[in-house]
Amino acid sequence: xxxxxxxxxxxxxxxxxxxxxxxxxxxxxxxxxxxxxxxxxxxxxxxxxxxxxxxxxxxxxxxxxxxxxxxxxxxxxxxxxxxxxxxxxxxxxxxxxxxxxxxxxxxxxxxxxxxxxxxxxxxxxxxxxxxxxxxxxxxxxxxxxxxxxxxxxxxxxxxxxxxxxxxxxxxxxxxxxxxxxxxxxxxxxxxxxxxxxxxxxxxxxxxxxxxxxxxxxxxxxxxxxxxxxxxxxxxxxxx
Amino acid sequence: xxxxxxxxxxxxxxxxxxxxxxxxxxxxxxxxxxxxxxxxxxxxxxxxxxxxxxxxxxxxxxxxxxxxxxxxxxxxxxxxxxxxxxxxxxxxxxxxxxxxxxxxxxxxxxxxxxxxxxxxxxxxxxxxxxxxxxxxxxxxxxxxxxxxxxxxxxxxxxxxxxxxxxxxxxxxxxxxxxxxxxxxxxxxxxxxxxxxxxxxxxxxxxxxxxxxxxxxxxxxxxxxxxxxxxxxxxxxxxx
DNA sequence: TTAGTTCTAGTCATTTTGACTTTAACTATC
DNA sequence: GATAGTTAAAGTCAAAATGACTAGAACTAA
Numbered sequence: 001x002x003x004x005x006x007x008x009x010x011x012x013x014x015x016x017x018x019x020x021x022x023x024x025x026x027x028x029x030x031x032x033x034x035x036x037x038x039x040x041x042x043x044x045x046x047x048x049x050x051x052x053x054x055x056x057x058x059x060x061x062x063x064x065x066x067x068x069x070x071x072x073x074x075x076x077x078x079x080x081x082x083x084x085x086x087x088x089x090x091x092x093x094x095x096x097x098x099x100x101x102x103x104x105x106x107x108x109x110x111x112x113x114x115x116x117x118x119x120x121x122x123x124x125x126x127x128x129x130x131x132x133x134x135x136x137x138x139x140x141x142x143x144x145x146x147x148x149x150x151x152x153x154x155x156x157x158x159x160x161x162x163x164x165x166x167x168x169x170x171x172x173x174x175x176x177x178x179x180x181x182x183x184x185x186x187x188x189x190x191x192x193x194x195x196x197x198x199x200x201x202x203x204x205x206x207x208x209x210x211x212x213x214x215x216x217x218x219x220x221x222x223x224x225x226x227x228x229x230x231x232x233x234x235x236x237x238x239x
Numbered sequence: 240x241x242x243x244x245x246x247x248x249x250x251x252x253x254x255x256x257x258x259x260x261x262x263x264x265x266x267x268x269x270x271x272x273x274x275x276x277x278x279x280x281x282x283x284x285x286x287x288x289x290x291x292x293x294x295x296x297x298x299x300x301x302x303x304x305x306x307x308x309x310x311x312x313x314x315x316x317x318x319x320x321x322x323x324x325x326x327x328x329x330x331x332x333x334x335x336x337x338x339x340x341x342x343x344x345x346x347x348x349x350x351x352x353x354x355x356x357x358x359x360x361x362x363x364x365x366x367x368x369x370x371x372x373x374x375x376x377x378x379x380x381x382x383x384x385x386x387x388x389x390x391x392x393x394x395x396x397x398x399x400x401x402x403x404x405x406x407x408x409x410x411x412x413x414x415x416x417x418x419x420x421x422x423x424x425x426x427x428x429x430x431x432x433x434x435x436x437x438x439x440x441x442x443x444x445x446x447x448x449x450x451x452x453x454x455x456x457x458x459x460x461x462x463x464x465x466x467x468x469x470x471x472x473x474x475x476x477x478x
Numbered sequence: 479t480t481a482g483t484t485c486t487a488g489t490c491a492t493t494t495t496g497a498c499t500t501t502a503a504c505t506a507t508c
Numbered sequence: 509g510a511t512a513g514t515t516a517a518a519g520t521c522a523a524a525a526t527g528a529c530t531a532g533a534a535c536t537a538a
Contacts, residue, residue, distance in 0.1 A: 018260060019303060021346060064258060066344060070335035093472055094333040094348045096309035105305060107260060107348075109333045150472035176485080194527060196486075201525095217484040218534040233332055233389035415516080433496060435517070456515040457503040 019096070019105035023073040024061030024144075026092065026112040026151040027082065028134065029120030030168050030184060039184050041134040041155075043148070044082050044123060052102050053141030057132070059148070061108065071234060074111035083124040086113035088167035092151055100143050112151045114167040135187075159185050163204050166225035174212050174220035175199055258335070258344035262312040263300030263383075265331065265351040265390040266321065267373065268359030269407050269423060278423050280373040280394075282387070283321050283362060291341050292380030296371070298387070300347065310473060313350035322363040325352035327406035330473075331390055339382050351390045353406040374426075398424050402443050405464035413451050413459035414438055 030039040045057040060081035064073045071089060078084055089111055096107040115123075125131065132138075134152060137145060158164045165181045166173070179195045199205060204227030211219040269278040284296040299320035303312045310328060317323055328350055335346040354362075364370065371377075373391060376384060397403045404420040405412070418434045438444060443466030450458040 017305075018257070019305065021257060021260060064335070064346070066256075066258065067337065069337060070333060070346070091333060094309060094330060095472070096303070096348070098306065098308060107303070107309070109335070109346075109348075146472060174485090191527070191529090192484085193486080193488090193529085198526090215484080216536055217482085218486085218536090220485060233334070233385060413516090430496070430498090431515090432498080432517080432519090437495090454515080455505055456513085457505090457517085459516055 017104075019107045021064050022061055022106055022108045023064050023070060023077065024059040024108050024110045024147070025074050025078050025089075026059060026110065026148055027078060027084065027086070027115060028113065028151075028155060028168070029115045029123075029131075030117050030181065031120065031131065033133075039117075039180050041152075041184060042120070042131045043134050044125075044129055044131050045140070046081055047128040047130075048141055049128065056141040057130075057138065058141035059110070059144050060129075061110075064109075070109055071111070074113070078113060081124075081129055083122070084113075084115050084119055087116050087119070088114040088164065092147075092154060095143065095147065097143065108147075110147055110151075112154065114164070116168065116170050118170055156185055163202060163225070163227050166205075166227070169225075172208060172210065172212075172222040172224055174222060176220055178223075256343075258346045260303050261300055261345055261347045262303050262309060262316065263298040263347050263349045263386070264313050264317050264328075265298060265349065265387055266317060266323065266325070266354060267352065267390075267394060267407070268354045268362075268370075269356050269420065270359065270370065272372075278356075278419050280391075280423060281359070281370045282373050283364075283368060283370050284379070285320055286367040286369075287380055288367065295380040296369075296377065297380035298349070298383050299368075300349075303348075309348055310350070313352070317352060320363075320368055322361070323352075323354050323358055326355050326358070327353040327403065331386075331393060334382065334386060336382065347386075349386055349390075351393065353403070355407065355409050357409055395424055402441060402464070402466050405444075405466070408464075411447060411449065411461040411463055413461060415459060417462075 027043050028041055029043070031042045032038065033040040044060065046060050048054050048056050048058050060077055062073075062077045062080075064070065065076075068076065070091065074089060075086065078086060078089075090113075092110040092112045094107060094109045098105065100106055100108070120131075123131070134148065137148060139145065140148070155164075159182060165178055165185070168181050169177055175196045176192065178199055179190055179192060182195070183190055204225060206224045206226050208222045208224055210222040212222055213219055266282050267280055268282070270281045271277065272279040283299065285299050287293055287295055287297050299316055301312070301316045301319075303309065304315075307315065309330065313328060314325065317325055317328075329352075331349040331351045333346060333348045337344065339345055339347070359370075362370070373387065376387060378384065379387070394403075398421060404417055404424070407420050408416055414435050415431065417438055418429055418431060421434070422429055443464060445463045445465050447461045447463055449461040451461055452458055
């Protein structure tokens with residue numbers, strides 16, 4: 001979305017040129033809310049340093065290079081802008097409306113990623129890269145608000161079926177932490193006892209002998225996720 | 240997939256040129272199987288008339304024109320190749336592997352469509368456009384076998400959740416016909432009584448006062464689908 | 479030692495699911 | 509015109525899943 005096929009063509013020539021192709025990524029991570037301290041969804045945005053939409057916040061992205069696959073391009077600009085390696089990365093949608101960008105036509109293939117909080121804490125932040133709460137975004141450049149909305153919708157949807165919540169957690173976690181992820185993403189309270197029964201029913205989750213120490217109350221058992229990310233035609237598996 | 244950005248550039252220049260962008264479509268319709276007479280999934284393919292993959296069968300597709308949205312491009316080449324207007328059209332995936340096409344890099348944004356059998360029966364067929372059973376395809380051009388496999392996987396998945404089966408049927412249908420669609424797509428038998436109970440539980444289905452006459456046995460009641468297609472960020476709704 | 483909190487297991491009524499039975503309504507054939 | 513054959517449609521029943529809730533276990537903080 002940031003860079004387009006460099007050319008000195010004038011406007012008339014641009015109309016005939018093929019649309020330029022860009023890759024962008026919506027990156028989700030959990031961070032404790034400033035107010036409640038409970039985990040909430042955050043995402044990193046970059047400040048645009050040129051027109052169009054100069055000085056507005058936008059999704060990280062860039063052009064597709066000729067020697068990288070779509071997914072590689074997404075990984076790369078994720079790494080370049082935030083320094084992060086995603087735990088989960090999947091194609092979201094190809095956006096190709098006629099007027100997404102003034103002056104020239106841009107088709108954006110957008111990916112979405114989940115990163116673990118330990119990673120997310122290390123993420124680069126600077127004048128031009130900052131994390132925002134996913135549910136409290138200002139007006140973004142291009143059609144990026146709509147893209148984020150769609151990414152959130154997909155995340156909630158996947159969460160309801162697939163086993164995706166674990167990619168927002170570290171290697172070991174308690175069942176209460178899993179529940180907090182669900183509560184943060186679905187934005188509603190869940191009954192702890194029933195939730196635990198359900199989660200324990202899934203085979204992709206494994207008890208460890210360890211317990212989380214240092215809490216204020218009875219130490220909860222730690223679990224580990226043994227499933228695979230899997231999805232999409234590139235690496236297929238779930239709904 | 241068929242046409243690429245026209246240029247007289249040589250190979251070295253092509254490596255630096257941006258990938259060309261194409262739109263293709265996987266079109267599903269039900270047709271009675273030749274053997275059993277039961278409905279089965281079919282799709283139209285076009286014969287390639289030039290290199291690469293000359294004379295092989297491929298998904299209908301073409302370049303994206305500068306004044307049409309992605310979905311419009313898909314509708315258009317669907318209409319141009321088969322004369323069909325789809326009942327349902329949704330983006331499937333953007334395929335952008337490095338070696339999908341020899342010589343130059345092509346990124347294909349693929350749509351999938353469902354058409355009603357009445358429409359499908361009228362579809363143009365010619366020397367270079369022919370319908371094939373979806374589960375018995377020969378080797379296709381490019382990575383089109385993989386694309387069809389993925390489209391089938393998505394169709395089965397959507398069928399299991401959303402209310403998509405109706406788009407393969409006409410305006411009025413019996414519950415047994417709906418079951419046949421499920422059986423054809425999911426490729427397994429379903430209990431008629433339980434299936435009926437489940438379908439009648441969904442609100443998007445409406446009884447008409449009519450009955451299907453002319454059958455050999457008790458005339459079944461006709462129903463109508465009242466839901467909306469809806470999906471994707473362009474027209475949002477279901478999983 | 480006690481109060482407070484969370485973790486964990488379990489109970490119970492309700493709903494959903496899968497396998498199956500029964501009756502209704504029509505056609506074709508005797 | 510009765511009857512056998514077939515599908516439509518409704519209903520039964522046990523098993524499984526779900527939602528609301530209770531209770532004991534295990535820890536910390538006071």
